[in-house]
Amino acid sequence: xxxxxxxxxxxxxxxxxxxxxxxxxxxxxxxxxxxxxxxxxxxxxxxxxxxxxxxxxxxxxxxxxxxxxxxxxxxxxxxxxxxxxxxxxxxxxxxxxxxxxxxxxxxxxxxxxxxxxxxxxxxxxxxxxxxxxxxxxxxxxxxxxxxxxxxxxx
Numbered sequence: 001x002x003x004x005x006x007x008x009x010x011x012x013x014x015x016x017x018x019x020x021x022x023x024x025x026x027x028x029x030x031x032x033x034x035x036x037x038x039x040x041x042x043x044x045x046x047x048x049x050x051x052x053x054x055x056x057x058x059x060x061x062x063x064x065x066x067x068x069x070x071x072x073x074x075x076x077x078x079x080x081x082x083x084x085x086x087x088x089x090x091x092x093x094x095x096x097x098x099x100x101x102x103x104x105x106x107x108x109x110x111x112x113x114x115x116x117x118x119x120x121x122x123x124x125x126x127x128x129x130x131x132x133x134x135x136x137x138x139x140x141x142x143x144x145x146x147x148x149x150x151x152x153x154x
Contacts, residue, residue, distance in 0.1 A: 002147050006081035009140035010074055016137045017070040020063050027063070031056050055120045062112045069105045073141050076101065080148065088151070095148030102141030109134055 080086075080094050113134075117124050126134070 002144060002152065003081060005140060005147070006077050006144045008136070009077045009144055010081065012133060012137040012140050013070045013074040013077065015133055017067055017074055019133075020067040020070060023063050024060060024067060027056070027060050031060075059117065059120050062116055065108060066112065069101065069108060070137065073098070073101050073105060073137070077141070077144060080144065091148050092151070095145045098145030099142055099149060102138055102145060105141060106138040109138065 076094060076098050080091065080098065083091075086094075113124055113126070
């Protein structure tokens with residue numbers, strides 16, 4: 001049961017990391033294409049350009065933090081799931097780190113989707129499938145971590 005939860009957690013966090021990683025790459029490419037051929041002195045003088053650059057960089061920064069948290073959750077869950085000779089105390093410590101990371105992921109996703117990203121864009125309306133991936137990545141981080149900390153999965 002625990003192994004299945006760990007695999008589901010890895011799948012959800014891998015999907016979240018892939019989506020945010022591709023958004024980072026696409027966002028960076030379009031950001032660079034948008035300023036093609038413009039001179040740096042011309043860009044630095046425009047107030048609208050500075051606010052646009054600030055909005056783009058802050059959005060990419062928010063998405064980058066989501067990517068880092070999701071990738072670290074994927075890595076830690078994989079380490080917990082596929083380490084056969086792990087001592088129970090090491091597994092509990094890793095489970096506790098996974099719980100803390102799940103709480104941080106839940107808080108950051110809530111804050112970024114409810115307050116930070118709507119400052120830059122219109123209110124963010126995720127499809128039900130995307131909401132399910134975001135919520136399942138967080139919940140599936142917490143469940144295996146809590147089970148390992150309680151000693152059920154060791």
